[in-house]
Amino acid sequence: MDDRQRYDRATADLDPPFAILDLDALRSNGAAMARRAKGKPIRVASKSIRCRAVLRRVLDMDGYAGVMAFTLPEALWLAREGFSDILVAYPTASAPALAELAGDARAAREITIMADCSEHLDAIDAAVDRVPSRHEIRICLDIDAGFTALAGKVRAGVLRSPVRRPDQAVELAAEMAKRPGFRLVGLMAYEAQIAGVGDRVPGPYGQVIRWMQARSQRELTIRRGRIAGAVRQITDLEFVNGGGTGSVEKTTREKAITEIAAGSGFYHPRLFDFYRSVTGSPAALFALPVVRRPVPGVVTVLGGGYHASGSPGASRLPQPYLPAGLRYDSREGAGEVQTPLIGQAAHDLRVGDRVWFRHAKAGELCERFDALHLVEGDRVVETVPTYRGEGKTFL
Structure with a gap:
């Protein structure tokens, strides 16, 4: 019986449109990603799952620990539902959510939020100013992982953090250490130009992508290691996060990296057909x-x-x-x-x-x-x- 026949038979009583998740493919994909990580834990990106029941299933698999949420309100909801070790991957400007975080002991213990500038800290202070018994806010410092060439005239990667060099990271880490109510616990640097760009592309364009990714990986390995080492002189770090589904086996080789982020590989959507290192089945x-x-x-x-x-x-x-x-x-x-x-x-x-x-x-x-x-x-x-x-x- 081929997949089409299986799916048609399984859902014969359902009225389309509807969505399915093939659990055998999900488990196989998860095991493949864990093997690529070679022992380093993978933090599950919830934006790639968006289903609590499935999120619990994948966190029960070997090799997976922690959630990478996409908004603070989502993280607060997940914490209320019993999830723990939640990193919010993007900065927030939601004053009500920040106030809730600062006022809830369990949420403050389980949730880490993202910051990459003094303005983020100022916004947090302003949002929680009237919170009685404010709890300490756990912070992750976001680092720019983009690739640049020709004196910055050429760039590959997403436009995220303004923090790129070790001295910039140390300056912001030192400020966090001095400001009451904050604790810097982690670093994150997402190499979108490697993890999020397929390299199984024919012709000259594919050659350019592979050249860029190889150069970028070498540069980032050195720079990310230097940044992590410099920040560790300021404070103890619980984690250094990097990578994504498309770069697991590359990112895990870096000594500075303690955990990988991934999520899309569980479902194996169409875009991941264009990666040489990603094998999986549509789930x-x-x-x-x-x-x-x-x-x-x-x-x-x-x-x-x-x-x-x-x-x-x-x-x-x-x-x-x-x-x-x-x-x-x-x-x-x-x-x-x-x-x-x-x-x-x-x-x-x-x-x-x-x-x-x-x-x-x-x-x-x-x-x-x-x-x-x-x-x-x-x-x-x-x-x-x-x-x-x-x-x-x-x-």
Whole structure:
């Protein structure tokens, strides 16, 4: 029985659109990432999961410890639900959330928030000024991990922290040490130009990507190590975090790194087909029903316009996955309420049949569906709510 038959049989009683998670693929993908980490713990990126029940499942796997949340309100909710060791990967300007964090002993103990400038500290102080019995705020210092060349004229990587050099990190770490109510406990440096850019690209462009990534890895290994060493002269650090699904086996080699961040590899969305080092099986899929056959060789499915974030383009569209041999009409693409599909497989599809899609990215799928149907073999063994299904829309 092939995957399409399995999924169709498992979900025969469900009315599409809906989303599934193949638990066998999820476990296999998680084990593969843990092997790539070679013994260093992986902190699970919740933005790539966006389902509490699945988050618990992956944290129970060998090699995984801690959560990397994407907003402070999300982290506070997870802490209330019993999760621990939560790092918020992005700075926050939410005064109510900061006040709640400072006023809750357990949350303050379990949650670490991100900062990369004095303004962040000032904003925290202002938000918690009237909190009685303010608890100490745990801070992680975000470091710019981008790659630059030609005296800064060429840059690869995301625009995040202004802190790039050891002296800048030491200056901010020293300020944190002097200001009451803060404790610097960690460093983070996310190399998006390596972890988030696929290197399985043919032709000259692929050669440029691989050259850039190799140069960037060498530079960052030295710089990240120097920064961590310098900051450790100011304060003890509980962790130094780096990497992502696309760079696990590279980042883990750095002596300065104590833990890796990863999450997308569990679901193995379409974008991770373009990495040489990432092997896995698609685990998260969604099904759309065929509702029209406008002309021979064309079928139309309901919905489908679930574009992924990032630089716009064809790579951000979901992939018509099963049956194989379907593609978008170049004039319409993935539509808001309907999507025409063309290709040889369209000749055999009938109204009411299902087309299975893969999202371009991982957790964003869960912003479209209120539940994940967990599949083992050819059965749905459990249905669990996504963040959306629990009424949580953090972004």
